[in-house]
Every structure is written in structure tokens, then in C-alpha cells.
Amino acid sequence: xxxxxxNAALESAVGGLLETLGRTVWQRRDFSPCEACYCALVILLxxxxxxxxxxxxxxxxxxxxxxxxxxxxxxxxxxxxxxVRTAPAEMDARLLPCLFVPDGGEPLVIVRREGDAxxxxxxxxxxxxxxxxxxxxxxxxxRAWIFSLFDRSRQDVSRFMRGGTGYTWFRALVGRFxxxxxxxxxxxxxxxxxxxxxxxxxxxxxxxxxxxxxKRPLAxxxxxxxxxxxxxxxxxxxRSNALAWLSARLDTLVGxxxxxxxxxxxxxxxxxASVAAQIARIKTFESVRDxxxxxxxxxxxxxxxxxxxxxxxxxVAGALVFVPLLVLLGYGVLFxxxxxxxx
Numbered sequence: 118x119x120x121x122x123x124n125a126a127l128e129s130a131v132g133g134l135l136e137t138l139g140r141t142v143w144q145r146r147d148f149s150p151c152e153a154c155y156c157a158l159v160i161l162l163x164x165x166x167x168x169x170x171x172x173x174x175x176x177x178x179x180x181x182x183x184x185x186x187x188x189x190x191x192x193x194x195x196x197x198x199x200x201v202r203t204a205p206a207e208m209d210a211r212l213l214p215c216l217f218v219p220d221g222g223e224p225l226v227i228v229r230r231e232g233d234a235x236x237x238x239x240x241x242x243x244x245x246x247x248x249x250x251x252x253x254x255x256x257x258x259x260r261a262w263i264f265s266l267f268d269r270s271r272q273d274v275s276r277f278m279r280g281g282t283g284y285t286w287f288r289a290l291v292g293r294f295x296x297x298x299x300x301x302x303x304x305x306x307x308x309x310x311x312x313x314x315x316x317x318x319x320x321x322x323x324x325x326x327x328x329x330x331x332k333r334p335l336a337x338x339x340x341x342x343x344x345x346x347x348x349x350x351x352x353x354x355x356r357s358n359a360l361a362w363l364s365a366r367l368d369t370l371v372g373x374x375x376x377x378x379x380x381x382x383x384x385x386x387x388x389x390a391s392v393a394a395q396i397a398r399i400k401t402f403e404s405v406r407d408x409x410x411x412x413x414x415x416x417x418x419x420x421x422x423x424x425x426x427x428x429x430x431x432x433v434a435g436a437l438v439f440v441p442l443l444v445l446l447g448y449g450v451l452f453x454x455x456x457x458x459x460x
Contacts, residue, residue, distance in 0.1 A: 124236065124245035127228070130164075131156045131243065134171065142172050149181035150223045150240030154216055155190060157226045157238045161214040162196065162264060170194065184218050188262055196264040205235050205248060206255040212263050219259035227261070290370060297363050301418065304356040309422035311352065313429060314345035320433070360414070 134156040139146050159171050174193035176186050188198045205217060210230040217225045217237070226238040228245065235248040235255055248255040284292065318338055325334045423445075431438040 124228075127157060127160065127238065128243065128245060130160050131238070134160065134168070137168055138172060138175065142175050149183075151182045151184055151187055152240075153243050154224045154226045154238065154240040155182060155187045157228075157240075158187065158191065158214060158216055158264070159194065161226065161228060162191075162194075166194070184216060184224060184260075184262065187216055187224075191264055192267075195267050197267045198262050198264050200260050200262050202258065203261050204256050204258050205237065206250050208235075208261060212261075215264065216262040217259055218262075219254070219257040222257065222259065225254075290367070294363055294366070297359055301356055301359050301363075304352045304359070305418050305422060308349060308352045308356070309419070309425055311345050311349045313426070314342055318342040318345075 131153060135148050135153060138152070138156070139148065143152075155175075156171075159166055159174075171194070174190045176182070176189050182190070191198055205225070205227055208215065208217075208227055208230065213227050213229055215227050217227050219225070223239070223241040225240065228236040228238055230236075233250045235250075236245055237248060237254075238245050250256075318341070321338055322335070325338070326332060427438055427441065430441065
């Protein structure tokens with residue numbers, strides 16, 4: 118098939134798909150350039166894709182699609198997207214087709230490249246045209262979205278990757294959030310350092326203000342401790358938001374995985390259990406979610422920074438550090454006794 122024939126076939130297929138989506142999903146007959154580009158893109162990525170899959174992938178939010186909605190819809194179809202700053206004339210043929218959004222212009226789908234000639238589908242005119250390397254549109258800078266089929270075997274939680282790392286599924290899942298854990302740990306370090314400002318402020322007030330009866334340092338000390346209090350409030354909010362997001366995300370991922378396994382079981386195994394038992398299986402992760410969002414996990418994070426506080430007490434008050442050490446020892450003995458009683 119020659120390029121003009123292929124372009125005409127693409128335009129016809131996009132028109133038919135737009136009409137189908139307009140009747141079923143969007144309930145309208147006026148389509149945005151991004152919606153036309155979405156149809157062209159999914160046809161080029163996989164011409165054998167079924168229409169109902171394309172319709173189900175469209176985001177449920179009302180309104181016209183933009184480039185972000187196109188990327189989300191492609192993700193629902195199983196495609197991974199990455200964006201680069203480039204121009205159509207600089208695109209490699211191996212990366213096509215791709216969605217290109219020029220700066221201040223309408224979106225295009227770069228269909229193919231044959232030599233120096235570039236075929237693009239214009240979402241505004243819904244026509245395919247050929248660009249020469251010297252054309253202004255071919256050299257227009259913008260953002261190109263490059264799509265590739267998502268390889269599930271490369272996920273950290275896949276059986277293939279876990280075979281190399283030796284991790285369990287949940288351990289591999291938690292490893293995906295290492296950046297969030299680092300943020301929580303770093304905020305914990307800063308919180309414990311800032312929390313030391315209050316006792317140091319009281320010591321400084323007694324030593325520099327009350328004892329010499331000099332009010333001049335008081336303004337500077339008050340300003341400094343105010344900054345410390347505001348910083349502590351902001352850090353606690355950052356940490357609580359990160360913990361809430363982490364627990365909600367893990368709850369969603371694990372709950373979805375459990376439900377997927379339940380729906381994949383043979384009917385005879387599912388029918389043996391009651392509805393209440395099936396719901397209980399899905400909710401088995403609630404205890405883990407509560408662990409990450411509760412006080413136990415926060416206390417666990419605070420353990421390394423207890424050493425910092427004890428070292429500061431030793432530096433300032435010397436033997437007074439044995440008081441909190443004895444308290445910690447008492448709590449340890451109480452925990453051991455209660456643990457035996459619970460068992």
C-alpha cells in the first residue's frame with residue numbers, strides 16, 4: 118500500500134472511530150484535536166485493537182481530552198509513555214508513532230518517517246500531511262510523547278524480577294516506595310533536631326535572660342524558637358501526608374491484587390466460601406495499612422533518633438541521662454512481662 122493509500126485508510130479509520138466514541142462515550146459530535154489524535158494513535162499502535170477496549174480506556178472525567186488524558190487512556194490500554202523535548206524533524210523512525218504537542222500549537226501524531234519526509238496526522242484538520250525537513254512545522258519545538266508496550270515481567274513485583282532478587286511479593290511492593298520512605302525518614306531526622314529547640318530555648322532563657330536580668334536576648338530567642346515551632350509543624354504535616362498516601366496506596370494495590378486473585382480462582386473454589394468470608398479475605402490487609410498509618414510505625418521510626426536525644430542530655434546534664442535510660446529499661450521489662458501474659 119502506498120503512503121497516500123495508507124494515509125487515506127488512517128483518516129477513514131479515525132473518522133469511524135470518532136463517530137463510534139461520539140455516540141457511545143462522549144455523547145457529542147464535536148471532537149477536540151486531542152481526541153482525534155487519540156483515535157489515530159491507538160489505531161497506529163495496534164490496528165487490531167477492539168473498539169470496546171478503546172472506549173473503556175477513555176477517562177471517565179467529563180470534558181474534552183487533552184494530551185494528559187491521551188497518555189492516561191494509552192496507559193489503560195497497556196502502554197508506557199515518556200516525554201521528551203524535541204522537534205518532528207529530529208524524531209527517530211524507531212520511536213514512531215508518537216503524540217507531538219508543539220509549543221503553543223495543536224497536537225499532531227507523527228505517523229512515520231521515510232527518509233527525510235515526515236507524515237503527520239493533524240488533529241485539528243483530521244488530515245494527514247507530509248512535512249519536509251525545512252518546513253516550519255517540522256522544526257517546531259515541543260513535547261513528544263513516546264509510547265511502548267508495557268512489559269509486566271519488568272515490574273519489581275513480577276515473578277521474573279522476584280526470582281532474581283529473592284523478595285516476596287509484598288517486600289518487592291514496599292520497595293517501590295523507597296523514595297517515600299526516605300522522605301519520611303528525613304523528615305523524622307529534621308523533626309527530632311527541631312524538637313530539641315524547646316528545651317535549649319528554656320535553658321538559654323534562664324541563663325541569658327533571667328539570671329543576669331537582661332531582656333535584650335529575649336527577642337532573638339523568641340524569634341528563633343518561633344521559627345523552630347513553625348518548622349516542626351510543617352515537617353509533621355509533610356510526614357503525616359506521606360504516611361497517609363503510603364498507607365492508602367498500599368491498601369489500593371494489595372486490595373486490587375487480592376480481588377484479582379479471587380476472580381481468577383476456579384468457580385468451585387469461590388462458591389464454597391460465603392460472601393462474608395470473601396469480603397474478609399479482601400480486608401486482610403487492613404492490619405498492615407493500620408500499621409503504616411498508626412503510632413506503632415511512627416514509634417519505630419523514632420528509635421534511631423532516641424540516641425541523638427540521649428547524647429544531647431549527656432552533653433548538657435551528664436549523669437541525668439541515666440533517668441531516661443532507666444525509664445527505657447522499665448518499659449522493656451514491662452513489655453517482656455506483658456508479652457508472656459498475652460501469649
